Structures are given as C-alpha cells and as structure tokens.
Amino acid sequence: MTQYTLIGAASTRAGRALWMLEELGVPYEHVGVKPHAEEVTRHYPRGKVPVLLVDGEPLTDSTAIIQYLADAHGRFTAAAGTLDRARQDAMLHLLLDEFDAVLWTSARHSFILPAERRVPEVKDSLRWEFSVNQASLVRRMGERPYVTGDDFTVADIVLAHCLIWARAAKFEITEPALQDYARRIAERPAFRRVFMKG
Structure with missing residues (x-):
C-alpha cells in the first residue's frame, strides 16, 4: 500500500x-x-x-x-485524455487564475511581501475583481450542483477552499448561488473532519 x-x-x-x-x-x-x-x-x-x-x-x-x-x-476526476477531463482542467485553471490568484495577491500585499513592497491599496481592486469573477463563474456553472456538473471533483476542492479563504480575508461572497454552494459543500463529512475540528 x-x-x-x-x-x-x-x-x-x-x-x-x-x-x-x-x-x-x-x-x-x-x-x-x-x-x-x-x-x-x-x-x-x-x-x-x-x-x-x-x-x-x-x-x-x-x-x-x-x-x-x-x-x-480513480475518484473525483474525469479520466485523462477525455473531453470531460479537458473541461475539468479548464475550470480548474479558471479557479486558480480568477479566485486563488486574486486571494494570493491580497495575502502577499497584506503580510507576505516585505512591508516596503506592499501596496495595500491594491486590495480594493482585488475585491472588485473577485466579485466580478464570482458572477462569471455562477453563469458558467448554471444550475449544476458542482463546478463541472453532477459530480464532485478536484475543481470543487479548489473552489470551496477559496471560498473559505475569501471569508477569512474579508472578501465578500457576493453571489447567493456560491453562498448556497459553500453551505452544501460544508456538509460533506470529509470537509467537516478537516475544517471544522474542535
């Protein structure tokens, strides 16, 4: 093993x-x-x-x-070399570009970069961008329960984690559909074991 x-x-x-x-x-x-x-x-x-x-x-x-x-x-992913995997990868990269990268840039300008290299004013622009990106994602997901359709995948782990991170960084989750999504994902037993200890 x-x-x-x-x-x-x-x-x-x-x-x-x-x-x-x-x-x-x-x-x-x-x-x-x-x-x-x-x-x-x-x-x-x-x-x-x-x-x-x-x-x-x-x-x-x-x-x-x-x-x-x-x-x-062989779980929580489409098979490599399939169109479903290409679509999953596209959504995964979108989340890394439009959610993770925005939050990471904010973190860098909050406490990671040397103080003299931080530009705190950039965070207002990042919050606006994060809101715009949420609206775009919700349109793309439509009525599907998960990022890529009916099945929970690696893309959902990235999105849900970014939503946790957003709340901690005081980035508002402006889309009701994503608020509902976050609540549903938080009911998964594995999620609760990792993020809701104590």
Whole structure:
C-alpha cells in the first residue's frame, strides 16, 4: 500500500490535500506545520506547503497533489485524455487564475511581501475583481450542483477552499448561488473532519 505523509497545516493550502485524502478514505500521516518549518524545507527548500510524501518521494503544489491523488485512486476526476477531463482542467485553471490568484495577491500585499513592497491599496481592486469573477463563474456553472456538473471533483476542492479563504480575508461572497454552494459543500463529512475540528 502506498504510504502518504502530508506536510502542512490545515489552515493553509494543505487543507485541500487533507480534504482529498479524507474524501478518498486512505490512510495517511499528517505533519501540521506552517510554511518554512524544517519539516517542509527538508523536502522543498522554498518552504511552501503542502508537501505530500508518496512512499518518501516529495510532491509539491496543492493542485498537483489533489489531482495526483484523484488520478491514483480513480475518484473525483474525469479520466485523462477525455473531453470531460479537458473541461475539468479548464475550470480548474479558471479557479486558480480568477479566485486563488486574486486571494494570493491580497495575502502577499497584506503580510507576505516585505512591508516596503506592499501596496495595500491594491486590495480594493482585488475585491472588485473577485466579485466580478464570482458572477462569471455562477453563469458558467448554471444550475449544476458542482463546478463541472453532477459530480464532485478536484475543481470543487479548489473552489470551496477559496471560498473559505475569501471569508477569512474579508472578501465578500457576493453571489447567493456560491453562498448556497459553500453551505452544501460544508456538509460533506470529509470537509467537516478537516475544517471544522474542535
């Protein structure tokens, strides 16, 4: 059996990988450390989390990790080489560009960049962009329950995580359909085990 060790606190993007592991129901070890901890830099000198050790071999980047896990276990993803997978990948990249990147830019200008390199004023523009992007996504999803249709996929893990992140960063979820979506996703037992402990 493959040995998985996930390095990174659930409050970071490592939460995405923890959630996927819980959805899959596979055994794993969790080292819940913050970025740049020695447990991280030993495997990834940049110090970013998450890092997934697969039989001791490191894999980095939350999206690469959750897609690898979905492919390896044949769940929560369309099959590679199919049009459904291409559509899933298109939505996944859209979410990374229009949700994750906006939130990450805000974080960089809030506490990550050196103080003299931060431009706090950019956050007003980012909040406007985030709202516009929500409206566009809701139109694209239509009445479908999940990002790519009737089935929960890796794209839903990224979107739902971004909505958690948005709330923490005081970015308003302006679309009622996304508010409803977030409530529904939060009822998933695996989600609750990762994000609603204590």
